[in-house]
Amino acid sequence: MVVKGRRATQADVARLAGVSQTTVSMVLNGTGAAQRRVSAEVRERVLEAIAVTGYSANPSAQLLAGGRSSIIGVYTYEPVFPHSGGDFYYPFLEGIEDEAERSGVDLLMFTSMSGRSGKSLLSTGRVGRLRVADGCVLLGRRSYPEDLAELLRQDFPFAFVGRREAPEGQAPYAAAAYGEATRAVVERLVDLGHERIVLVNEFTGHESIEDRSRGYREAMTATGLQPVTFDAPDLESGAFLDTLQGAGVTAALVTSDLAAPLRRAAMARGLDVPRDLSIARLGDPERPNGEDVDWSGFLIPRWEMGAHALRIVLRQLTADAAAGGDLQVSIPCTLVPGATVAPRQ
Amino acid sequence: MVVKGRRATQADVARLAGVSQTTVSMVLNGTGAAQRRVSAEVRERVLEAIAVTGYSANPSAQLLAGGRSSIIGVYTYEPVFPHSGGDFYYPFLEGIEDEAERSGVDLLMFTSMSGRSGKSLLSTGRVGRLRVADGCVLLGRRSYPEDLAELLRQDFPFAFVGRREAPEGQAPYAAAAYGEATRAVVERLVDLGHERIVLVNEFTGHESIEDRSRGYREAMTATGLQPVTFDAPDLESGAFLDTLQGAGVTAALVTSDLAAPLRRAAMARGLDVPRDLSIARLGDPERPNGEDVDWSGFLIPRWEMGAHALRIVLRQLTADAAAGGDLQVSIPCTLVPGATVAPRQ
DNA sequence: CTGAAAGCGCTTACAG
DNA sequence: CTGAAAGCGCTTACAG
Structure with missing residues (x-):
C-alpha cells in the first residue's frame, strides 16, 4: 500500500484514518507540550493507517519544524x-x-x-x-x-x-589526564631511587604537552627534586646524550614520538636501557612504529x-x-x- | 555580525542586502530553472551580505523545499x-x-x-x-x-x-571484477602447465563467490579443462588433501580466508608449496593475518x-x-x- | 479529546 | 532583471 515514487506523509495517514494531520502528529509524538491525549480508539485507527501506508517521518520536515535532527x-x-x-x-x-x-x-x-x-x-x-x-x-x-x-x-x-x-x-x-599520569610516572621513578629525572619534549605550546610538563614539575618539586626540561633536542648528534650523562641523569620522561629515537640514541652511545638510563614514555604513539619494545610509561585512553x-x-x-x-x-x-x-x- | 543563538537565514541576508529573499536564493543557486540572471551589482551586494552574516544554508529546509542536502x-x-x-x-x-x-x-x-x-x-x-x-x-x-x-x-x-x-x-x-581476475589466474596456471586446477570455496551463494566461480568455470571450459569445485572443505583432517593428491591436482584457487589454512594443511601433509601444489589466493583477506606469505593471486580494489x-x-x-x-x-x-x-x- | 492555522527556511513556478 | 506567493512535511501553540 506504499505509493510508488511518493512517500506517505502524515496527511496521507490522516486521510486514511479519517482524522486531522495534527492528530497523527500527536499520536506519534506522545508527549505533546499540551499533554493532550488521543482517545485509544482514534490512536488505534491512526496506528493502523501508519502500518498500512508504511509511513515514516520526513526528518528534514521534523528538523525544520523545530525538532531535533538526532x-x-x-x-x-x-x-x-x-x-x-x-x-x-x-x-x-x-x-x-x-x-x-x-x-x-x-x-x-x-x-x-x-x-x-x-x-x-x-x-x-x-x-x-x-x-x-x-x-x-x-x-x-x-x-x-x-x-x-x-x-x-x-x-x-x-x-x-x-x-x-x-x-x-x-x-x-x-x-x-596527562598531568596525573606523568606525576605517577615520576613518583615511580623516585621510588626506584632516581633523582636526576629529566623531561624531554617533542615540541612545546600544545595543551597536551603543557599538561605533561605541569605534572612533571609538580611531582619533582613535591619531592624536592630539580625539574629539568629539554625541548625538541637533536638526538642525531651524540651531544645530547653526553649532556645527560655529564649531568648524571639516570631517568628520562619522553613524549611519545621521541621515545624510540631517544632509546636508539642511548644505545648508539653504548648505554643500556634501562640499566644505565631508564626511559618512560608519556603516551603511546599514534601508530605502532614496528619497534618491539615493552615501554614503561602510560597509554592514552583514546577510545x-x-x-x-x-x-x-x-x-x-x-x-x-x-x-x-x-x-x-x-x-x-x-x-x-x-x-x-x-x-x- | 553573526547573531548569537540564531543562525542567519536568507531573509536576514536579503534584509541586509536590500533585496528579496528570492533573489538571495537565486544568487546561490546559479542555474535557476528560469535561467534568470541577477545583475552583477545586486549579486555583489548579496554575496557581501552573505559574508557578513556568515550565512550558510539550512539543509533541512533545502531538502524539504525539494533541493539538495549535500x-x-x-x-x-x-x-x-x-x-x-x-x-x-x-x-x-x-x-x-x-x-x-x-x-x-x-x-x-x-x-x-x-x-x-x-x-x-x-x-x-x-x-x-x-x-x-x-x-x-x-x-x-x-x-x-x-x-x-x-x-x-x-x-x-x-x-x-x-x-x-x-x-x-x-x-x-x-x-x-572477481570473474575477470579469477579467469586471469586460471590462465596463468594453464600457461605454467597445470591441468588439474581446482576451486576451493569458503562458502557459497554470495555474489562475490559466484563471480569467482563463474570466472573459474569459464576459463577452465575455454581451455578444455574440467572444472572441479570444493565447497567449504574440512581442512583439519588430512582427508581433503589426500583427495587432491589422489586426483592428481597440482594447483588450487582458494577464496581468501581459506588460503592460509589450505597451505598449512598441505605442508602438514608433507607437500611443498608451490613445488607440489600451487595455491592462488582469490583476493586479500579483510585483515592481515600475520602470516608472512607472498601469495600469488589478486588483490581486491577496496579503496x-x-x-x-x-x-x-x-x-x-x-x-x-x-x-x-x-x-x-x-x-x-x-x-x-x-x-x-x-x-x- | 480534536482540529484549523501559523511557521520553520528554503526552491521554484509565476507575475511583473 | 526582480519580487510576491505557494508549497515542501512537519511541530506546536491556540481554539474549540
Whole structure:
C-alpha cells in the first residue's frame, strides 16, 4: 500500500484514518507540550493507517519544524581516513561511534570541506554548516582557538577531543589526564631511587604537552627534586646524550614520538636501557612504529576520549544541561610497568 | 555580525542586502530553472551580505523545499569501527571519504540504528531515515535483497559496495571484477602447465563467490579443462588433501580466508608449496593475518570500490542521470605474481 | 479529546 | 532583471 515514487506523509495517514494531520502528529509524538491525549480508539485507527501506508517521518520536515535532527557532527581538521600513515583518528572514532549507537544518534562526517587540512573552520567560512547537526565533536592534532571562540560565541553545542584552551570562556572537551599520569610516572621513578629525572619534549605550546610538563614539575618539586626540561633536542648528534650523562641523569620522561629515537640514541652511545638510563614514555604513539619494545610509561585512553566527547555534546542538548555534569572531562591514562624503567644502579 | 543563538537565514541576508529573499536564493543557486540572471551589482551586494552574516544554508529546509542536502548517507550493516578485529570497512571508507571530499558532500554515518548487526534495514523499520541524505552508500558483508528491493521501489539513489543482486530490477553497485581476475589466474596456471586446477570455496551463494566461480568455470571450459569445485572443505583432517593428491591436482584457487589454512594443511601433509601444489589466493583477506606469505593471486580494489560507489550515488543525483554512465561498475583487481604458484613439476 | 492555522527556511513556478 | 506567493512535511501553540 506504499505509493510508488511518493512517500506517505502524515496527511496521507490522516486521510486514511479519517482524522486531522495534527492528530497523527500527536499520536506519534506522545508527549505533546499540551499533554493532550488521543482517545485509544482514534490512536488505534491512526496506528493502523501508519502500518498500512508504511509511513515514516520526513526528518528534514521534523528538523525544520523545530525538532531535533538526532545528528551529531564530527568535524576533523584533517581527512579521517588518510591513504597513508597515521591512525590518529581511528581509536577516537571507535569510541564516538560506540557512544552514538548507544545514544541513538547519527554521525555526520564533515567531509565536504575539502582542503581542510590544518585550517581553522572559521577560515574556511563554513562554520554555519555545522548547524545541520544538533552539535559537533571536533578532532584535530593542533589547537584552533579562533574556532573555539566562535563556537562558544554562537552557543553551539560541541566538544573537543583533547584539552583545548579557548581565548575566553570554557571550551568543552574530553581529555586525557596527562598531568596525573606523568606525576605517577615520576613518583615511580623516585621510588626506584632516581633523582636526576629529566623531561624531554617533542615540541612545546600544545595543551597536551603543557599538561605533561605541569605534572612533571609538580611531582619533582613535591619531592624536592630539580625539574629539568629539554625541548625538541637533536638526538642525531651524540651531544645530547653526553649532556645527560655529564649531568648524571639516570631517568628520562619522553613524549611519545621521541621515545624510540631517544632509546636508539642511548644505545648508539653504548648505554643500556634501562640499566644505565631508564626511559618512560608519556603516551603511546599514534601508530605502532614496528619497534618491539615493552615501554614503561602510560597509554592514552583514546577510545574513552571519543566516547566522552560525544557524551559531553549530548549533555548540552538535554534539559539538565545547566544542572549537571562538567563539560570538561579528564580521563585517567593507563599506567604500564614495561621494561624500559629499572631501579637506579 | 553573526547573531548569537540564531543562525542567519536568507531573509536576514536579503534584509541586509536590500533585496528579496528570492533573489538571495537565486544568487546561490546559479542555474535557476528560469535561467534568470541577477545583475552583477545586486549579486555583489548579496554575496557581501552573505559574508557578513556568515550565512550558510539550512539543509533541512533545502531538502524539504525539494533541493539538495549535500549529504550522502553511509549505511553499514555492522558498526564501522569495531573494537576488536576486522578492518572490513576501513579501506572502503577511505575511498568513500576521499571521493566525498572531492565532490563536496558530507557523509552521514547511520550509527543510530543500534543492534543493526546483520539485520536488514527493512526489518528495523528505519528505511525512511535514510532520506535525511540525498542518497546512500550501503556496505555489508552479506546480501540483503529485501532492502535493495525496497530502495529500488522507493526510487532512492543508492549504491552497494560489492555486487548485489536485487529480486527484480537492477541494484546499483561498485564491485570488484572477481570473474575477470579469477579467469586471469586460471590462465596463468594453464600457461605454467597445470591441468588439474581446482576451486576451493569458503562458502557459497554470495555474489562475490559466484563471480569467482563463474570466472573459474569459464576459463577452465575455454581451455578444455574440467572444472572441479570444493565447497567449504574440512581442512583439519588430512582427508581433503589426500583427495587432491589422489586426483592428481597440482594447483588450487582458494577464496581468501581459506588460503592460509589450505597451505598449512598441505605442508602438514608433507607437500611443498608451490613445488607440489600451487595455491592462488582469490583476493586479500579483510585483515592481515600475520602470516608472512607472498601469495600469488589478486588483490581486491577496496579503496576504488568505495570511491566508485559514492560516485554512482552522485551520478543518480545529477541531471545526466538517465543519459550517462552505468550504475553497475566492476573494477579490475590487481594481479600479484607472488610465490605460491610455480610451473607444474 | 480534536482540529484549523501559523511557521520553520528554503526552491521554484509565476507575475511583473 | 526582480519580487510576491505557494508549497515542501512537519511541530506546536491556540481554539474549540
